[in-house]
Amino acid sequence: MNVDSTRRNVTMTRWVTRTAILLALTLAFQLIGLPQPVTGPAVNAMLILSALLAGPSSGVVIGCLTPIIAWQRGILPAPLGPMIPFIALGNAVLVLLFALLKRRQPYLAIGVAAVAKYAVLATAVRLIVTVPPPVAAAMGIPQLITALAGGVIALLAYRVLRGVIGD
Numbered sequence: 001m002n003v004d005s006t007r008r009n010v011t012m013t014r015w016v017t018r019t020a021i022l023l024a025l026t027l028a029f030q031l032i033g034l035p036q037p038v039t040g041p042a043v044n045a046m047l048i049l050s051a052l053l054a055g056p057s058s059g060v061v062i063g064c065l066t067p068i069i070a071w072q073r074g075i076l077p078a079p080l081g082p083m084i085p086f087i088a089l090g091n092a093v094l095v096l097l098f099a100l101l102k103r104r105q106p107y108l109a110i111g112v113a114a115v116a117k118y119a120v121l122a123t124a125v126r127l128i129v130t131v132p133p134p135v136a137a138a139m140g141i142p143q144l145i146t147a148l149a150g151g152v153i154a155l156l157a158y159r160v161l162r163g164v165i166g167d
Helices: 003-032 036-054 056-072 078-101 106-128 133-138 141-165
Strands: none
Touching: 003 036, 003 056, 036 056, 036 078, 036 141, 056 078, 078 106, 078 133, 078 141, 106 133, 106 141, 133 141
8 A cells, every 4th residue: 555545545544534424423413302492503503513523415315314314213304304304415415515615704604504504494495395384484594593503603613623523
């Protein structure tokens, strides 16, 4: 093995390990059974932390897996089933926009990314998916609030974690 090959293996091992740990923590937040105003920000915080600690691809993977696993475990109510692809898309948009914009102003990046996630979910329930009115309402402003709160929590947590893990 040459040096470049070894470096790639170490990088890939770090990515897989961090992504697996962050996915497990995110799922733990979902499985605890806390109310949505707690779980939503926690999951969104984990998505942003994943992007910060393991890269945007990690956050996207976790963001796409969490609604599927939540559905399989019965955490996501049945009426939200048709929203799974849009929840995954909204999570991916949140992570990718944050990752693209974070260098200039991370808090502004959180705001833009949260609004974009909200737009994906709100558009889906207005124009694409037919869901009961309470489900449609849950995919609106509450999603914006939980994404904003989760993003702020993630940035604050990252300040602490960066010193602990040396990133």
